[in-house]
Amino acid sequence: MSEIKTVGIAGAGTMGAGIAIVTARAGFRTLLYDTNARQLERARDQQAGFFTSSVKRNKLTQAEVDRIMADLVPTTRLEDLVACDLVIEAVFEDLGVKHQLFAALNRVCPAHTIFASNTSTISITEIAGGTGRDDRFVGMHFCLPAQLMKLVEMSPGMNTKPDVFDAAWQFCAALGQKPVRTQDSPGFVLNYFLIPFNNDAIRMVEAGIAEPADIDLAIKTAMGYAMGPMELLDLIGMDTQVLLCAAMHGLTHEPRATCPALVKRMIAAGRLGRKSGRGFFQYERDAMFGA
Amino acid sequence: MAHRIIQAGDSRSFPAAHAFLIGAIANGDIHVYIGARVGEAFTRSTNRDQCTAHLVELGDECLGVHTGEARGNEGSNVLGFARFRMGSAEPSNLIELVKQPQTSPAALVACKALFELFGFKVAVCSDVPGRIVNRLIRPYLNAALRRLDERLASAGDLDATLKMGLGYPEGPIALLERTGLAAHFDVTQALYEWTGDAAFAPARRARVAKLRGAAQG
Ligand SMILES: NC(=O)c1ccc[n+]([C@@H]2O[C@H](COP(=O)([O-])OP(=O)(O)OC[C@H]3O[C@@H](n4cnc5c(N)ncnc54)[C@H](O)[C@@H]3O)[C@@H](O)[C@H]2O)c1
Numbered sequence: 001m002s003e004i005k006t007v008g009i010a011g012a013g014t015m016g017a018g019i020a021i022v023t024a025r026a027g028f029r030t031l032l033y034d035t036n037a038r039q040l041e042r043a044r045d046q047q048a049g050f051f052t053s054s055v056k057r058n059k060l061t062q063a064e065v066d067r068i069m070a071d072l073v074p075t076t077r078l079e080d081l082v083a084c085d086l087v088i089e090a091v092f093e094d095l096g097v098k099h100q101l102f103a104a105l106n107r108v109c110p111a112h113t114i115f116a117s118n119t120s121t122i123s124i125t126e127i128a129g130g131t132g133r134d135d136r137f138v139g140m141h142f143c144l145p146a147q148l149m150k151l152v153e154m155s156p157g158m159n160t161k162p163d164v165f166d167a168a169w170q171f172c173a174a175l176g177q178k179p180v181r182t183q184d185s186p187g188f189v190l191n192y193f194l195i196p197f198n199n200d201a202i203r204m205v206e207a208g209i210a211e212p213a214d215i216d217l218a219i220k221t222a223m224g225y226a227m228g229p230m231e232l233l234d235l236i237g238m239d240t241q242v243l244l245c246a247a248m249h250g251l252t253h254e255p256r257a258t259c260p261a262l263v264k265r266m267i268a269a270g271r272l273g274r275k276s277g278r279g280f281f282q283y284e285r286d287a288m289f290g291a
Numbered sequence: 292m293a294h295r296i297i298q299a300g301d302s303r304s305f306p307a308a309h310a311f312l313i314g315a316i317a318n319g320d321i322h323v324y325i326g327a328r329v330g331e332a333f334t335r336s337t338n339r340d341q342c343t344a345h346l347v348e349l350g351d352e353c354l355g356v357h358t359g360e361a362r363g364n365e366g367s368n369v370l371g372f373a374r375f376r377m378g379s380a381e382p383s384n385l386i387e388l389v390k391q392p393q394t395s396p397a398a399l400v401a402c403k404a405l406f407e408l409f410g411f412k413v414a415v416c417s418d419v420p421g422r423i424v425n426r427l428i429r430p431y432l433n434a435a436l437r438r439l440d441e442r443l444a445s446a447g448d449l450d451a452t453l454k455m456g457l458g459y460p461e462g463p464i465a466l467l468e469r470t471g472l473a474a475h476f477d478v479t480q481a482l483y484e485w486t487g488d489a490a491f492a493p494a495r496r497a498r499v500a501k502l503r504g505a506a507q508g
Contacts, residue, residue: 143456151455180452182444189444189452196490197431210416210423218414218423221385222375226458229427256430256490 004077004114004171008033008084010101011091012074014237014275015118018146019044019088021050024072025060026175027052031081032074040074047072050147086171088140090118092244098122099130106132114168116140120191121247124184125157134159138168142177144235152216153188186251195248196256198241200236201229205280206262212280238266292343295319297336304348304374304382309435311409321405324348326375333357333369345369345399348404351425351481354389354418355371360406366393370402374411375424377466386411387422420485429479435463436494472500 006024009016014032020043024030034040051068054060060068073080081087087105091097102115109115115137117127128137139155154171156165172179182188187195197281202216216228230233233241245259266272273279296315297354302325305312315323320364324333325348333347345368347357354371371389376382386406390399399415416423436454439446450462467475477498483491493501 012411045381149456149458151452153452153456178455180448180455182452184444189449189457192438192443193434194457195451196434200427200430204423204426207419208347208417209419209426210414214414214416217412217421217426218387218416219427220373220422221412221414222377222383223428224460 004085004167004174005029006083006085008081008087008105009111010034010081010089010105012036012039012043013090014141014144014160014235014240015144016090017046018148019090019118019142021047021070021147022142022177023088024068027071028175029071029083030073031084033071033076033078033081034074035076037076040076044074072198078141081105081107082107082110084113086114086116086168088116088118093120093122093240093247095122095126095130098127100155102127102131112136114138114164116168119143121187121195121244121251123157123186123251124155125159128157128159135161136164138165139182139184139188140168140172141190144232145192150176152177152179153182153190154179155182155188157183157184157285187248191244191248195241195244195255198229198233198236198260199245199256199260202260202262204235205230206227206260230280234273234281234283237273237275238263238279239272242267292321292401292405292408293319294321294323294346297324298326298334299324299328299332302326302348303350303376303396304372306382311406311411314409320344321346321401322496328358339368342368343401345408346402349373349389349422351420351478351485352457353420353485354391358391360391361416364393366391368395368398370394371418372402372406373422378470380470384410384412387424388413388414388415389418389422390415391418393408421482421491425478425482429475429482430465431493432463432475433490433494433497435478436467436496439464440495467476471496473504476501 006029009020010033012032013061020030020032051065055062055065089098091101115131117139118141124139128134131137133159137157138160141153143149143151154169156179169179197223204210204215205212212230216230219225219228242263243261245257249257270276274283293316295317320343322342323346328347349371358365358369373387374382375385375387383418387448388402390445405412414423446464446475450465453459453462476493479493
């Protein structure tokens with residue numbers, strides 16, 4: 001198997017933009033692919049802003065940032081991913097969308113290319129089943145915000161070859177991330193706990209029990225969490241939360257995983273979270289977290 | 292603004308000397324009832340309207356148990372509060388301040404300001420079982436105990452994943468071990484009785500710890 005040098009990231013949204021920072025920063029040539037050119041521009045601006053802070057905080061030199069930004073290539077052409085040794089998919093949380101993308105990638109990419117999905121809730125084996133290369137497929141679940149969080153939950157599908165999983169694991173470690181092995185079980189570890197927890201917090205707002213700011217203050221002060229559930233939800237985005245709930249509830253049928261009606265009303269009102277400037281809180285700028 | 296402390300038994304919020312207790316005066320115009328028997332002490336109080344506010348320390352119960360309720364229109368200058376505390380751990384710096392539908396806005400503002408004066412973070416919520424924190428974290432802790440039984444991951448891996456992935460200072464299993472699984476049983480059993488919601492039903496491991504504790508005296 002050839003060494004991983006060039007990485008493709010499919011989807012330049014909240015997660016893809018952050019994962020691309022991680023791969024390019026670790027020295028991998030990174031092709032960031034999205035069907036929506038505006039998303040690529042937005043990602044580019046956020047990434048430039050992020051690296052400007054990194055230089056200001058002496059985490060990187062300007063020369064390093066110049067090298068990273070040159071290695072980070074946006075594209076709307078799927079065919080450009082022919083050069084990739086590994087592709088990490090971070091498109092919408094929808095099995096049909098993911099199957100369609102991977103089927104197309106399977107035609108474009110060479111036989112050695114490993115496919116990875118950043119899915120939060122969909123079964124790795126199910127996604128792999130529609131790719132035409134289920135033996136070269138792994139789950140690689142980064143956490144939000146990907147450019148800062150080290151944990152990656154890695155799961156093999158039923159037909160994933162052990163050497164492919166090992167190669168993806170080594171690659172993950174080479175990124176400077178901390179992989180943990182989890183079963184291909186709904187929501188893996190994190191989302192199994194997080195989705196219902198966040199829904200409970202939304203239901204608390206919905207029922208008028210407490211204001212979002214009070215909920216965050218209470219949880220942060222009592223539990224020492226870095227972020228409250230409401231600000232985390234604004235970062236995740238209501239549009240993603242609704243899809244996460246649908247996927248999670250569809251698999252587990254757990255009542256706490258059902259999406260609260262308030263989320264759908266917020267989406268209708270354009271209150272998606274940080275990405276639209278307003279969710280549970282109001283935001284002035286569209287910058288990324290951290291440096 | 293000054294406060295007076297009316298202590299009736301041991302307080303979970305203030306188990307030891309604290310500036311909030313020391314800073315109280317005999318003729319303070321916010322009356323703070325603390326201790327396990329606040330109910331009796333509060334019931335005995337008279338001329339309640341003459342004070343700015345009354346603060347009743349709550350355990351797992353709702354404020355309405357002390358004030359009475361009136362078709363959803365209850366509320367006065369009486370508020371509930373609890374300083375959040377996990378089992379046997381020290382009390383946190385969080386005060387959950389409980390209001391009712393018709394609570395006087397002036398009393399609410401005064402009580403919030405009083406606690407903030409003594410350095411507390413104050414989160415306001417309505418009079419529901421579990422208030423904010425227990426309502427949110429107990430189902431999560433129950434789920435962690437259940438998934439541990441189902442071998443989703445080892446206790447160490449479960450804790451490590453949640454710490455690294457969500458920036459939590461401590462994983463759920465370590466947190467419950469440190470602060471007491473039996474105490475988790477007590478809180479979840481009370482919440483389950485109040486709400487009938489299965490998410491609060493004590494997890495098997497918490498029940499085991501409670502029964503073992505009882506057996507061992
Ligand atoms: N947001 C989170 O907290 C989070 C955390 C971990 C994992 N995830 C997972 O990551 C994935 C992406 O989530 P997100 O929050 O970044 O979503 P997002 O909506 O912010 O971004 C998705 C991006 O994918 C692009 N896209 C959609 N279909 C495409 C296609 N066929 N080809 C190329 N690009 C396409 C969209 O234009 C958009 O830019 C999901 O599977 C989600 O479950 C999300």
